[in-house]
Amino acid sequence: MTESRTSDRRPSLAGRLARLGFTDAARAERLLRDAERDGDRPGDELLDALGGTADPDLALGGLLRLLAAAGEKGEGARLRKALAGEPGTRERLLAVLGVSAALGDHLVRHPGHWRVLRDGAGPPAGPPRDDLLAAVGADPSAAEPVASGHGPGSLVALRVAYRRRLLALAGRDLVGMADVAEAAAELADLAAAALEAGLAIARAEVPGHGACRLAVIGMGKAGGRELNYVSDVDVVFVAEAREGEPEDAALRTAARLASAMMRACSDSTEEGALWQVDAALRPEGKAGPLVRTLASHRAYYERWAKTWEFQALLKARPIAGDPDLGARYLDTITPILWKAAEGEGFVEDVQEMRRRVEADLARRIADAERQLKLGPGGLRDVEFAVQLLQLVHGRADESLRSPTTLDALAALSRGGYVGRDDAAALASAYRFLRRVEHLVQLHRLRRTHLVPDDEGDLRRLGRALGLRTDPVGEFTALWRRHAREVRRIHEKLFYRPLLRAVARLPGEEARLTPEAARTRLEALGYADPAGALRHIEALTSGVSRRAAIQRTLLPVMLGWFADAPDPDAGLLGFRQVSDALGTTPWYLRLLRDEVTVAERMAWVLGSSRYATDLLLRAPEAVAILASDADLAPRPAEALRSEAMAAVRRHRDLSGGPLHGDAAEAASPAEEAVAVVRGLRRRELFRVAVADLLGMVDVRTVGDALTGIAAVTVEAALHAAVNKIEMEMREPLPTRLAVVAMGRFGGHELGYGSDADVMFVHDPLPGADERAAGRAAHAVAEELRRLLARPAPDPPLEIDPDLRPEGRQGPLVRTLASYAAYYARWSEPWEAQALLRADPLIGDEGLRERFRALIDPVRWPEGGIGEDAVRQIRRLKARMEAERLPRGVDRRLHTKLGPGGLADVEWVAQLLQLKHAHEVPGLRTTRTLDALDAAVEARLLDAGDATVLEEAWCMATRIRGAVMLVRGRASDLLPTDHRRERSAVARVLGYSGTGELLEDHRRRARRARAVVDRVFYGAE
Structure with a gap:
């Protein structure tokens, strides 16, 4: 019956064990059966607790071994009672056993140490330094404690005491009573205590140790109070002779003490070793002396230290030995450290070193992707980014000088040097990666930074982190996500060009105190330093995060403003935008x-x-400065879709008249056009910036500005039609089109150009022609009114003066009226004007019919006769004589001066009037395309065409630059304002005004020679 009951219970127990998370339920069941026979079978509550551990199989095995080692009575009885009645003790003990096989082995060797995990026990009594010194028989209260011996017994005692405290910390860490930062800080303090105890053992071993003072400076994670469970402990030694002692002898003694201390921690014993003590970060590395005087350290760092050595000094902290000497070391090194970033190429050196390390890692290590420390998106990525930011900005901001990564990152975020979201993401990832690193190391108490590839190990990691549904998959996804985010932010911060610019500033200027700012403004050549200083103080005063970021940006931006033509205007504009x-x-x-x-x-x-x-x-447009792609002019069709959507949104669907307050408010048409003008404002800024940065050429600017204008006029036309139709209470009785003329039709608009247009309409079949004409005229007038309303953007003046009969003629004509006029009254100059007519806007069918109407006029069969040619030449000569403003230097007039825009354009247009009927390539509204077609048809010498094109582009660029600089259109190079003239030259890429004038005059002179020969027929 016993066998039957056992047989019935076995599947039930195995199934329960499997459900609890045991991976080898059969083995676990056998262990439990054996324990039951020995009287140690865990109860249901303890079994459930085992199932909640990271590795129930490991925890069960460790617990049964511990119970066996503790015995039936005494320690064992106390342990069993605690497991049954102290939930906190049970949780901590099982958490340790479920993660760390090594600490499980330690408990088996020292069963009484489980008591440091008891409820309310906390850490072992006393600070770690006192505890470990007492363990080696040294008096903690002595100025220079000496161990009672230096043989194997002392080394073993040190290791046992160290692991006892490590066990206590692991218990609190694994159940969440200490977070990862607290655990790392305690580990660093414990390591410092072990070094102090090791030094006490060394004093017992080295005769005459009193002849010298020796301080141990913690470096790396030990210095930053962020140590791992198992890690090399990086140190630097500084020593000095006591009064009356020879320095050479004292240094030799200090070197023996240092070596003995390192052995006391690193030597292997029956309790293993603690960790390696690594002094390779000392001056000259392993090739340099182990121990140096304070003066020797100072001399080395002032004269010979490499960039990476200053980075290492960020975490320097006295952790053992003579505290006074350690403090003097820190006082000596700190000022040198915070001047390091001012060295030539400092930031570039750090960045290049990081690249080399990564490349070397990829070559040497096959599983670099699994590296928690050195791999892409690993701990070192966080640390290097933080350290570089500290070295650059910490010169002027002492709040950034913490040796602890997370504290420094928090300070960088508070000071505005790192965005809140980026800082939070880095901190979260850093904590996660450090926690994983701790868990990996705790398993065997081995120094490793590799994520395991064994599924069982990954499962233990995932469960230790609280992942239960799919521990392996969830852990892997979480780890990869953190690594990707770290890598992204690291590359953004570590290779941030602003760092290089800030690093080049002297420390005082980087701080941007009022005194430093005043000195810098005067040195940079600001015309009004007092005014500039007021702007700076307004931007940087206060304790807000915004002011903190401005204090970081402005020292660099002051130099960039000074590189621009008008630094004072730049700073004022920056304040206004901010x-x-x-x-x-x-x-x-x-x-x-x-x-x-x-x-x-x-x-x-x-x-x-x-x-x-x-x-x-539109200050939000500053966002488009971020990338070259954002500064590329947008296609006209994309702009049209956006503009027409605005018109549709604001169309009044009520159909009723507006009364009272509503009548005084903006109409739907006015609201729609206001939105479209805002779009135009943004796009003008996009093109202007691309032009100022040299990212677009003359043709691209002209096309872009023409497209923006066309979209604006088209949207205004639709808004106007909507308004007139609403007022008429019926659809418009005619079709409408807008013909672009002049530079608008030639797709060569400048920043200050008017939109030359003609309006054409065609009554619908059966419509009353007079009513159709009135409606078309109302739409045209409404369009002009909508675009002329006061608004915060450059005006788009609609100029209809190129229509037949000019200002004396009707604003809008029917297609038939245009046909009659051109058939009877057209002058050669009007045919010439039509060369640049492009029906861009309105009813598509009407636009095509208008184009068919004017093509024979502007491209007459057989070309124009000699009388027409002479008339055009006389008109050109009269224009040169009469339209140039009096008193100006003709050579500086970009439009009407010799070799200016008009010269080149009239050459192209004369060739079109004479030959376009036979040469299809000449049937274009664009000047440069016409010149290219004339060369291809052998109507113009290629060299002459090049001269004309260069002069035209030069004049166009100058006109554009004048408008960009002054904000007002002009055909003249500035002559009365030295700074404006210089600014135009700088914007065009010339070092000075003289160079610009010389280049312009040379090109214009050569172009005029071609004009005289080709246009006027001069020999």
């Missing part, structure tokens, strides 16, 4: 994290009043 954007969270973050934006913004604001005014009216 004020306009107020607390907008993305603005300063964008400038800080995307240094290209800040640098481009400085150039634009310091170069162009036109672009500055646009930005002030």
Whole structure:
């Protein structure tokens, strides 16, 4: 019957064990049966607790071994009672046994140590230094404690005491009573205590140790109080002779003490070793002396230290030995450290060293992707980014000087040097990676930073982190996600160009105190340093995060403003944009994290009043400075879709008249056009910035500005039609089209160009012609009114003066009226004007019919006769004589001066009038395309065409630059304002005004020679 009952219970127990998470339920069942026979079978409550551990199989085995080692009575009885009645003790003990086979082995060797895990026990009594010194028989209260011996017994005692405290910490760590930062800090303090105890053992071993003072400086994670469970402990030794002692002899003694201390921690015993003590970070590394004097350290770091050595010094902290000497070491080294980033190429050196390390790691280590420390997105990525930011910005901001990574990261975030989201993501990832590293090391108490590839090990890791549904899959996904995020942010921060710019500033200037700012402003050549200082104080005063970020940005941006033509205007514009954007969270973050934006913004604001005014009216447009792709002019079709959507949204569907307050408010048409003008404002800024940065050529600018204007006029036309139809209470009785003329039709608009247009309509079948004409005229007038309303953007003047009969003629004509006029009254100049007519807007069928109407006029069969040619030449000569403003230097007039725009355009147009009927390539509204077609048809010498094109492009660029710089259109190079003239030259890429004038005059002179020969027929 006993066998039957056993047989019935066995599947039930095995199934329960499997459900609890045991991976080898059969083995676990056998262990439990054996324990039951020995009287040690765990009860249901304890069994459930085992199932909650990271590795129930490991925990069960460790627990049964511990119970056996503790015995039936005494310690064993106390342990069994605690397991049954103390839930906290049970949780901590089983958590340790379920993660760490090594600590399980330690408990088997020292069963009484389980008591450090009891409820309310806390850490072993006393600070770790006193505990470990007492363990080796040294007096903790002595100035220089000496162990009672230095043989194997002392080394074993040190290791046992150390692991006892390690066990206590692991118990609290694994159940969440100590977070990863607290655990790392305790581990560093425990290591420091072990070094102090090791030094006490060394004093017992080295005769005459009193002849010297020796301080142990913790480096790396030990110095930063962020040590792992198992890690090399990096140290540097500093020593000095006591008064009256020879220095050489004292240093030899100190070197023996240091070596003995290292052996006391590193030597293997029956209790194993603690960890390696690594002094390779000392000056000259392993090739240098183990121990140096304070003066020797100072001399080395002042003269010979490499970039990476300063980075290592960030975490230097006295942790053992003579405290006074350690403090003096820190006082000596700190000022040297915080000047290091001012060295030539410091940031570049750190970045290049990081690249080399990564490349070397990829070559040497096959499983680099599994590296928690050195792999992509690993701990070192976080640490290097934080340390570089500290070294650059910590010169001026002492709050950033913490040797602890998480504390330094928090300070960088508070100071605005790192975005809150980035800092939070890095901190979260760092804590996760350190926790995984701790769990991996705790298993065997071995120094490793590799994520295991064994599924059982991965399962233990996942469960230790609280993942239960799919521990392996969930852990892997979480780890990879953190690694990707770390790598992304590391590359953004570590290779941030702003760091290089800040590092180049002297320390005082990087701080941007009022005194430093005043000195810097005067040195950089600001015309109004006092005014500039007021702007700086307004931007940086206070304790807000915004002011902190401005204090980081402005030292660098002052130099960028100074590189622009008008630094004072640049700084003023920056203050105005910053004020306009107020607390907008993305603005300063964008400038800080995307240094290209800040640098481009400085150039634009310091170069162009036109672009500055646009930005002030739409400050959110600063975001488009972030990438080259964002600055590429948008296709006209995309703009059209956006503009027409605005018109549709604002169309009044009520159909009723407006009364009272509503009548005074903006109409739907006015609201729609206001939105479209805002779109135009943004797109003008996009093109202007691309132009200022040299990212677009003359043709691209002309096309882009023409497209923006066409979309604006088309949207206004639709809004106007909607309004007139609403007022008429019926659909418009005619079709409408807008014909682009002049530079508008030639797709060569400049920033200050009017939109020359003609309006054409065609009554619908059966419509009353007079009513159709009145409606078309009302639409045209409404379109002009909508675009002429006051608004915060450059005006788009609709100029219809190129229509038949000019200002004396009707604003809108029917297609038939145009046909009659051109058949009877057209003058050669009107045919010439039609060369640039492009029906861009309105009813598509009407546009095509208008084009068919004017093509024979502008491209007459057989070309124009000699009389017409002579008339055009006389008109050109009269225009040159009469339209040039009096008193100006003709050579500086970009439009009407010799070799100017008109010269080139009239050459192209004369060739079109004479030959376009036979040469299809000449049937274009674009000047440069016409010249190219004339060369291809052998109507113009290629060299002459090149000369004309260069002169035309030069004049167009100058006109554009004048508008960008001044914010006002002009055909003349500035002559009365030295700074504006210089700014135009700088914007065009010339070092000075003289160079610009010389180049312009040379090109214009050569072009005029071609004009005289080709247009006027001069020999």
